[in-house]
Amino acid sequence: MTITPEVLQPIAARLTDLLENDRLPHALLLEGANAETRKEAAVQLARVLLCARLSDDAPGDEDAAMFGGMSLFGADTQEEDARLLPCESCKHCRKTTAMAHPDFLFLEGDTAARSFHIDAIRQMRQDARLLPNEARQKVIILHQAQSMTPEAQNALLKLLEEPPDHTALILTAPARHMMLATVLSRVAVFSMGENCEEANNEQQTRVNETAQSIANALAAGDAYTLLCLTARLEKEKDKEFVRQCFAQTRCALHGQLRGEAHESRREIILMQMERVRALEVAMDRNPNQALLLSRFAAAIYR
Ligand SMILES: [Zn+2]
Missing domain, CATH: 1.10.1240 (Methyltransferase, Methionine Synthase (B12-binding Domains); Chain A, domain 1)
Structure with a gap:
């Protein structure tokens, strides 16, 4: 999968602001655009969050290490759309590119409604509570979250109500109204663009x-x-x-x-x-x- 930094462009300013101030919420919902774009954006964001620039302990700079502070957006480039870039060379970047990072979990329903089952969410919930293996945090993507059964969404709710500090959840759905209101109230929604057609x-x-x-x-x-x-x-x-x-x-x-x-x-x-x-x-x-x-x-x- 090729991930371009441009894919995060519609939400880059807000994400950058939250990351710089160490205020990124534990759970995000990416809505809008099409399924492939949402998936690319979610994976790109996961790579940013797992990259050593953001993820590893920086000696003597504990605060900046968690969400990178300015180091993430540092002197490499001043260009607006190049901000949310993973370094591409650290072990985390190499493993996420291969979709083989132990702290990166990608789950999705298929396109059919209600194909995203409670068992997958229960298993994920257990994973989410375990400490990360290599990175500073775990990143879990729930792609096509709208295809979760209501039971699965309620199981997810338990995690959203008491999110572990070390886990970031990234949900994607065509539109926010396709999620249960209780779930919606506990995630920060990021709009990727026009979505009505899909x-x-x-x-x-x-x-x-x-x-x-x-x-x-x-x-x-x-x-x-x-x-x-x-x-x-x-x-x-x-x-x-x-x-x-x-x-x-x-x-x-x-x-x-x-x-x-x-x-x-x-x-x-x-x-x-x-x-x-x-x-x-x-x-x-x-x-x-x-x-x-x-x-x-x-x-x-x-
Ligand atoms: Zn990296």
């Missing part, structure tokens, strides 16, 4: 995947799967997301109807489309989505 695309992908699963369960009369899906939606805080899922479910069922030749199957699909439509109408009138959803799921047994 956030919307990811949201649309989630809607489509959920809708397809619901449509399949309805058409197959699969009560168990339907109950699991609606139970998850009952906990969803974004009510508009739930609405979109069911509007899309009706479209997915309509697609199945067109491909279905058997009359009895067509009747089932039509009936399920009617039920989804009724649910949408009910959700317009009744704000208690959770109740409507559990009734909707239970009715499949009739």
